[in-house]
Amino acid sequence: xxxxxxxxxxxxxxxxxxxxxxxxxxxxxxxxxxxxxxxxxxxxxxxxxxxxxxxxxxxxxxxxxxxxxxxxxxxxxxxxxxxxxxxxxxxxxxxxxxxxxxxxxxxxxxxxxxxxxxxxxxxxxxxxxxxxxxxxxxxxxxxxxxxxxxxxxxxxxxxxxxxxxxxxxxxxxxxxxxxxxxxxxxxxxxxxxxxxxxxxxxxxxxxxxxxxxxxxxxxxxxxxxxxxxxxxxxxxxxxxxxxxxxxxxxxxxxxxxxxxxxxxxxxxxxxxxxxxxxxxxxxxxxxxxxxxxxxxxxxxxxxxxxxxxxxxxxxxxxxxxxxxxxxxxxxxxxxxxxxxxxxxxxxxxxxxxxxxxxxxxxxxxxxxxxxxxxxxxxxxxxxxxxxxxxxxxxxxxxxxxxxxxxxxxxxx
Numbered sequence: 001x002x003x004x005x006x007x008x009x010x011x012x013x014x015x016x017x018x019x020x021x022x023x024x025x026x027x028x029x030x031x032x033x034x035x036x037x038x039x040x041x042x043x044x045x046x047x048x049x050x051x052x053x054x055x056x057x058x059x060x061x062x063x064x065x066x067x068x069x070x071x072x073x074x075x076x077x078x079x080x081x082x083x084x085x086x087x088x089x090x091x092x093x094x095x096x097x098x099x100x101x102x103x104x105x106x107x108x109x110x111x112x113x114x115x116x117x118x119x120x121x122x123x124x125x126x127x128x129x130x131x132x133x134x135x136x137x138x139x140x141x142x143x144x145x146x147x148x149x150x151x152x153x154x155x156x157x158x159x160x161x162x163x164x165x166x167x168x169x170x171x172x173x174x175x176x177x178x179x180x181x182x183x184x185x186x187x188x189x190x191x192x193x194x195x196x197x198x199x200x201x202x203x204x205x206x207x208x209x210x211x212x213x214x215x216x217x218x219x220x221x222x223x224x225x226x227x228x229x230x231x232x233x234x235x236x237x238x239x240x241x242x243x244x245x246x247x248x249x250x251x252x253x254x255x256x257x258x259x260x261x262x263x264x265x266x267x268x269x270x271x272x273x274x275x276x277x278x279x280x281x282x283x284x285x286x287x288x289x290x291x292x293x294x295x296x297x298x299x300x301x302x303x304x305x306x307x308x309x310x311x312x313x314x315x316x317x318x319x320x321x322x323x324x325x326x327x328x329x330x331x332x333x334x335x336x337x338x339x340x341x342x343x344x345x346x347x348x349x350x351x352x353x354x355x356x357x358x359x360x361x362x363x364x365x366x367x368x369x370x371x372x373x374x375x376x377x378x379x380x381x382x383x384x385x386x387x388x389x390x391x392x393x394x395x396x397x398x399x400x401x402x403x404x405x406x407x408x409x410x411x412x
Contacts (some may be wrong), residue, residue: 001408003040004062005070005382006054011036012071013356014048014388015371021289021361022353023316030349030389038070040378048372067385068402071352073142073173074333074381075359075370078270078291078320080147080180081136082129082163084116087325090230095281100327101224101252109326110184113150117160125169126163132323133171136331137411140401142173142379143370144331145320145363147218149180153188154204157181161213172406173379176363178246179208182219182226182234197230201237216267217243217362222258228256235264237279244364250274252302268318268362272305273297283315289362290315292354293322294339301328307344318358319351338396348390378408 011033022029039047039052047055090108094100105110117125136144146164151157159178164177181200189196206215217238221231235245245266250256251273258279261269268289269283283290293307307317319340323331333355340351360370368377382403383392392400404411 002042002060003408004057004060005038005040005065005406007051008033008036008038008065008070009067010034010069010389011038011372012069013352013371015357015373017365018373019326019357019371020360020366021316022281024314027317027350027353028137028347030352030390032040034334038372040405040408043161043378043409045372045374045376045378047374063382063397065382069383069386069389071381071389072356072370072372073379073404073406074140074355075143075363075365076136076141076321076324076331076333077145077268077318077359077362078147078293079144079331080149080322080324081114081132081144081331082125082146082148082160082167083150083325084120084125084128086329087112087327090326094300098357100302106171109148111152111187113325114152114156114184114186117156118153122159122163124167124171125159129163129167132331133167133173134211136323136333137171137173137404137406139332140332140381140404140405141333142377142404143175143360143363144173145176145178145216147178147180148182148214149218152181152184152186154199157204158213159206161208165213172409174365174369174377174388176216176365177214178216179205179214179238179243180218180220182230184220184225184401193230197233200234205237205241205243208243214243214247216310218246218248220248221255221260222248222251223253223255228260231257231260232264235260235266239264246270254279258282262288270320271296273303275306275310280310280313280315284313289318289358291318291320291362292340292344293320293328294344295330295336296322296328298343304344307340307346307365311350317350317354318362319354320359320362334400335396336393338393341393341403342396348393351393352389378405380405
């Protein structure tokens with residue numbers, strides 16, 4: 001669909017010269033055009049500028065955006081939204097004072113989700129996941145990464161990845177698949193961790209490569225789960241099968257995972273609620289994107305990623321939802337951006353940069369999405385009439401979205 005947006009109050013995240021990401025003090029700058037137009041042709045951004053230069057085009061759908069903001073859709077680079085059922089009982093356990101680690105020791109957490117995953121059919125899993133995809137699109141997400149990791153067996157991990165592949169085929173938003181078989185150690189292998197890692201490397205990864213089921217490989221590098229040495233093994237094995245590294249790291253402890261990730265040129269290192277000075281130095285001058293998951297910290301009541309310290313040190317930062325049944329049962333990126341401002345002390349400009357252009361980079365999509373740049377996909381958010389883009393985090397519990405466009409087509 002070709003569309004001409006006119007009288008846009010603020011056209012946000014305008015990048016005439018393509019960039020991969022923004023970092024440090026540059027994240028305070030969010031380029032905008034006031035009183036602007038934007039032209040979409042064949043699902044791509046074809047032109048933009050001030051209304052003084054707006055072209056006259058006959059026989060085109062025109063949208064009057066008076067009083068509204070037009071901006072790139074959110075790029076959510078870290079989710080687990082393909083899961084079975086829910087973990088509401090654990091939510092109540094948390095309210096009653098149990099920690100994430102205590103719940104996991106009682107058979108909850110990831111292992112609880114793995115039990116549910118073993119029992120659900122692929123079709124049922126697809127239907128549940130499709131509902132979540134439609135939900136996040138309505139909330140402004142135009143690109144999402146989805147991980148496996150609730151299967152913890154050959155059949156169940158492949159079931160998850162095949163569902164992600166079906167979602168990719170049936171929904172127009174950009175969907176990236178990540179193999180996270182090393183999310184936890186299944187009960188069957190509780191005394192044979194290396195045996196489980198060998199299963200992932202020698203039996204599951206070859207099938208993933210053959211069926212092209214994933215682009216990335218991930219591992220939960222954390223005390224009580226997988227060590228830095230385990231992480232090195234999985235990333236090396238994944239690279240043999242063409243899988244690009246990503247890591248869950250430093251959620252509760254710093255055990256060397258950041259160093260392994262940078263060594264193996266991981267596209268992103270995610271969580272980072274705990275960050276040592278050594279970790280910070282390691283990330284400097286690397287091409288690895290740090291990713292913060294503020295709604296996970298909100299839900300679990302754990303520390304937030306020290307974003308202010310990271311940006312002041314010159315690092316980039318992306319924001320993602322971590323949508324999953326146990327620690328973040330929401331994929332609402334508007335709330336993620338608001339929480340980053342309120343709890344992590346990011347400015348609205350920094351948070352929007354983190355959730356758009358930097359989020360796109362963290363899933364390998366910086367050339368296609370994340371900014372208002374000619375030639376990029378027209379995955380866009382049109383807000384209701386508001387004062388400025390800062391109103392999105394300011395009115396943190398109020399929906400400010402009027403319409404969502406995916407490749408120029410209205411989805412809301």
